[in-house]
Amino acid sequence: MADDAVRQRGAGEPDQLERLWTPYRMAYVRGDDRPSTSGSDECPFCHIPTLDDEAGLVVHRGTSAYVVLNLYPYTAGHLMICPYRHIPDYTDTTDEEVVEIGALTKRAMTVLRSVSNAEGFNLGMNQGQAGGAGIRAHLHQHVVPRWVGDSNFMPIIGRTKTLPQLLTETRELLAAAWR
Template sequence: MSEEHRQDGVGEPDQLDRLWTPYRMAYIRGEERPSGTGADECPFCRIPALSDEEGLVVHRGDTAYVVLNLFPYTAGHLMVCPFRHIPDYTDTTDEEAAEVAALTKRAMTVLRSVSHAEGFNLGMNQGTAGGAGIRAHLHQHVVPRWVGDANFMPIIGHTKTLPQLLTDTRQLLAEAWG
């Protein structure tokens, strides 16, 4: 067995290759997360005061900006953030919502041109239950994707988890839509 497949004396050697991402430990430990919800503790409020290089800002608009994620899921993982310290998408003004959408489209175009992204995950995690790491400041994730980089559930398990029948979900949404 080759040395690159050993675990350096820890456990039994195996055939797995490892891709180390030690920068994610700061995220896992919550080192960059604010403890409160105020703008004075918010990294998305601090970033615009930095230089573009120091803050990893890719573009500044009138009401929102585009920044590289400090703890990316994939290379090129961007976030589109309103300058204003607001927690929820429903708190955006029409101008903010329009610019976040336009910057998201431009981010996808740019990522396709420079990295040949084959797909994207776009999302705003809202609230603790929605998976938001920083709940107090709205941000839209733009995550470039390539065939073969997905997690194990759909690839190995050939499974997608859904908590409700699609017909039931459709009915609830149609009724609420009006």
């Protein structure tokens, strides 16, 4: 009887999936705070460095780039390395920015291994709309820690994605290890 009532309300067939509600992700889905390609005044990656480290989820500040936790992480500890300058493309970087982005990427991997025993990484920059960039206006490199089975068991069999720690706690742990 309950299944019939669900179908009649247009909710679809029962699928036996558990739901972990993450309403904070609606801002990401709607595209809130995504800047245009024209200016830096509305850019979250330009705004973050104006905040204190805790509020901005900043793990480390360098000379020409900084490291920040992804607000919508793929896995726990998902970091991004952003130049301070508002540039959209890797080819727009200076030699100094290239060197620092590389050094920060290397350090991020070392810190993530020490803190969370990451077994592997996905590193990358999505460039342009066709390249899948969520925020095309401001270059950022993803450093995504990975573990064997992290994306196989829970999402596919368990139908659940888990993040074991609040972002603020993750930021503090990584920032302390960075020092």
